[in-house]
Amino acid sequence: MLEVSQVTRRFGTNVAVDNVTIGIPEGQMVGVIGASGAGKSTLLRMINRLIDTTEGKIVFSGTNVSALRGQKLRNWQRDCAMIFQQFNLVPRLDVLTNVMLGRLNHRSSVASLLNIFSDQERAMAIAALERLGIERAAMQRAGTLSGGQQQRVAIARALMQQPKVILADEPIASLDPRNAQIVMQSLRDINRNDGITVVTNLHTLDTARTFCERIIGMQAGKVVFDGGPDDLTEAAARSIYGADGLEDAFSEAVTSTSLAPARPARAKETKEPALVGA
Numbered sequence: 001m002l003e004v005s006q007v008t009r010r011f012g013t014n015v016a017v018d019n020v021t022i023g024i025p026e027g028q029m030v031g032v033i034g035a036s037g038a039g040k041s042t043l044l045r046m047i048n049r050l051i052d053t054t055e056g057k058i059v060f061s062g063t064n065v066s067a068l069r070g071q072k073l074r075n076w077q078r079d080c081a082m083i084f085q086q087f088n089l090v091p092r093l094d095v096l097t098n099v100m101l102g103r104l105n106h107r108s109s110v111a112s113l114l115n116i117f118s119d120q121e122r123a124m125a126i127a128a129l130e131r132l133g134i135e136r137a138a139m140q141r142a143g144t145l146s147g148g149q150q151q152r153v154a155i156a157r158a159l160m161q162q163p164k165v166i167l168a169d170e171p172i173a174s175l176d177p178r179n180a181q182i183v184m185q186s187l188r189d190i191n192r193n194d195g196i197t198v199v200t201n202l203h204t205l206d207t208a209r210t211f212c213e214r215i216i217g218m219q220a221g222k223v224v225f226d227g228g229p230d231d232l233t234e235a236a237a238r239s240i241y242g243a244d245g246l247e248d249a250f251s252e253a254v255t256s257t258s259l260a261p262a263r264p265a266r267a268k269e270t271k272e273p274a275l276v277g278a
C-alpha cells in the first residue's frame with residue numbers, strides 16, 4: 001500500500017499540492033488527471049523523492065519514504081521507477097546500454113562507474129526489450145529512435161530496476177496517437193502481468209478512462225475526484241477542469257495523444273465514486 005497522508009508542497013507562497021491524502025493498494029493502475037499546473041507532477045515527484053514534501057508523509061508498505069536518507073533513499077528510488085515525458089535516455093549510448101543503466105542501483109559503484117555489465121544483466125535487458133517489442137533496436141543509438149520507441153526503451157530500463165511501483169509523468173504527452181496507445185498498453189500489460197503498481201499523470205480524460213482502473217482528479221493542488229472510469233461524468237470532469245477547461249479536456253483536437261474512450265481492460269474493485277468535497 002502506498003499512502004500519501006496530508007501532503008502539501010509549497011514553492012514560496014504557491015501551494016502546488018494542497019493537503020492531499022490518498023491510499024493506493026498494491027497492483028492498482030491509477031491515472032492522475034487535471035489541468036496544467038494542477039499539481040500532478042509535483043505529487044509524483046514527491047512520491048519518488050525527487051522533491052521533498054513541505055508537510056505530511058508518504059508511506060510505502062509501512063516505511064515512511066518521505067524521511068529516507070542515503071542508501072535507504074536510493075533503495076526506494078530503485079523500487080519506485082520513474083518514467084518521464086522526455087524519456088531521459090542517454091542519446092549517444094546504444095539502446096541496450098541505456099536499458100542496463102536501470103541496474104545501477106543494484107550494483108557496486110565501481111562496476112557502475114566503468115559501465116561493466118554481466119551476461120545476466122545483458123540477457124535481462126534483451127528480455128525487457130523483447131517484451132516491449134523493440135529488441136531489434138538494441139544496438140542502435142537511443143537518440144536515433146522515434147519518440148515512441150524511446151519511451152519503450154525507458155519502460156524497459158524501468159523494468160530492469162525490478163520496481164514495485166512505476167510512476168509515469170505524462171508518458172505519452174510527446175507521442176502520436178499510435179505510439180501513445182502502444183506505450184499505454186505496455187504500462188497496462190506490465191501492471192496486469194507483473195502486479196506492479198502504476199501511477200501515471202495524463203493530460204486527457206479519455207486516455208485515463210481507457211487504461212486506468214482508478215482515476216484521481218486534481219485541481220489547484222487538491223484531489224477533487226477519486227473514482228473508477230465510469231464515474232467520471234461530465235459533472236466530475238467539470239470539478240477537475242472547470243467549466244472553461246471542460247471542452248479542452250474532452251477534445252481530441254487539443255492533443256495528438258487523445259485516444260478513443262473505451263472500457264478499461266480490467267475492472268477491479270474500485271472505491272465508491274467520489275466527488276471529493278461534493
Ligand SMILES: Nc1ncnc2c1ncn2[C@@H]1O[C@H](COP(=O)(O)OP(=O)(O)OP(=O)(O)O)[C@@H](O)[C@H]1O
Pocket residue numbers: 011014015016034035036037038039040041042043
Ligand atoms: N520547481 C518549482 N518551482 C516553483 N514552482 C513550481 C515548481 N514546480 C512546480 N511549480 C508550480 O507548482 C504548480 C504545480 O505544478 P505541476 O508541474 O505539479 O503541475 P502539473 O499538474 O503537473 O502541470 P502540467 O500538466 O503542466 O505538467 C504550478 O503552479 C507550478 O508552476
